[in-house]
Amino acid sequence: MGDYYDIDDILAEEDFVPVQFHKAVNGVKxxxxxxxxxxxxxxKAELPFWLARGLHLQQAISIKVPACFNRNTRLEIEADAGSVDLRSRCSYFYEFGCKVAPFCDKSIGLLVSYTFKARYKEVLYKAHTKAFAAASKIMNFLTKEETNCEILSP
Structure with missing residues (x-):
């Protein structure tokens, strides 16, 4: 668990995850x-991760792989990690991936690690070789974690 007062930690847990209920539940709409x-x-439904995690720990649901980590996203990242618009898929791609991986697919951790390494290298390269105007286009694809990283921030 992250810091109780960390707004980024709270927002990362707001992303929705697909779930399947193992038990019938009354009083829920x-x-x-x-x-x-x-x-x-x-x-089947979609719930915010903070709620799904608690229900999963009570064995009431199983958490499925979120869309931002599906096969299509993996293929795009493997093809060219730097050009994938992760922000539109999940603003907190890395933190959310680390949180959701133990509950649905442990290979998400490897994807998150690979993605960060590949994008970090590519963003640094582009930042040193492109004009500043082109750098603003790159910033539109970065996640919240990437834009908050001191090394990547302009």
């Missing part, structure tokens, strides 16, 4: 358009 106040067993 996930879909506002539904009249029912319960969730049936084997139902």
């Amino acid at each position: 996930i879909d506002e358009s539904s009249e029912r106040g319960f969730v049936e067993q084997d139902s």
Whole structure:
């Protein structure tokens, strides 16, 4: 767990994850358009990670791989990590990946590590070889963690 007062830690846990319920749950209304106040067993939904983690620890749900770490994203990162717009997929890609990996797919940790190394090297290269105007275009693709990194910040 991160620092209780760390706003970035709180925001990283706000991302939604796909889940599947192992148990029927009464008194819960996930879909506002539904009249029912319960969730049936084997139902699928998306919940914020902070809630899904607690339910997973109680063995009420299983957490599936979030879209920002799916196969298509992995292939794009492997092809050219520096040109993938991670910010639009997940503002806290690295921190969220480290938090969600133990609950659904441990290979997410390797993806996060590989992505950071590849993007770090590429961003440093571009920062030293491109004009400042081009650097602002690069900044649009960076995650919150990357823009907060002192070395990468202009």
